[in-house]
Amino acid sequence: MFDSVGWGEILVIVVAGLFILGPERLPSAAAWLGKTIRQVREYATGAQTKLRDEMGPEFEELRKPLQDLQSLRNFNPRTAVRRTLFDGDADPLGLNALKNNGNGTNGTNGTNGASTPPAAPPASRPVERLAPDERPPIDPDAT
Template identity: 65%
Template sequence: MFDSIGWGEIVVLIVAGLFILGPERLPSAAAWAARAIRQVRDYATGAREQLRGELGPEFDELRKPLEELRGLRNFNPRTAVQRTLFDDDPPAPKPNGHAPKPNMTKSTPPPAPTPPILTKNEVPPVDPDAT
């Protein structure tokens, strides 16, 4: 819950609460906030349990895409590109169990034709379409 709030912000909130509410009312305000957070958490847990009870095993199927999206939260494009370009691991089998043959994993393009070597004082050919 406090993933985005650091300890510095919590200290600032406590000090601001001391100045705004005063030392007499701060403990009761903190207890009220704790009860409200606990009640919201209980409501969320109750709603989740009610959905799980009504949907049964379909509830887990609905949660799978959410878990995949949660896994994308730690996605780093730089490491994905590096892994794609520089890792020579064989590709993992697909969900249907099909694994590509080793000679089909990467195909090397044919080498580019080498241009002819020009002799001294020879004019190179000009490609009119390239200009």
């Protein structure tokens, strides 16, 4: 019930209740509120139990679509797009291969701690390295 209400909100409600009701009526109001919430929970639990007893196994069939709707409440569009585009691939861009080089040593050769060079790019497209102060070429038609 208090999933979306934090301690800060509860503190604000208590302080507002203290100002509105006063210190002499606040304890009785809190007791009444607690008793009412407990009674509503008991009614809901009783109704659910009675419905489950009357419907039998059909109750679970009715409950499954409701659980599916509740799962939509936690829907994250980023996760859905990532899952759709990459089909659950944990490393879609191959970044782990660059870090680990496939030998389990996380980029080191294990003898002196020097890192191994990255894997060579595919032979179909040579890579041209730029000098440290050289600007990359600009294609005006591409922009």
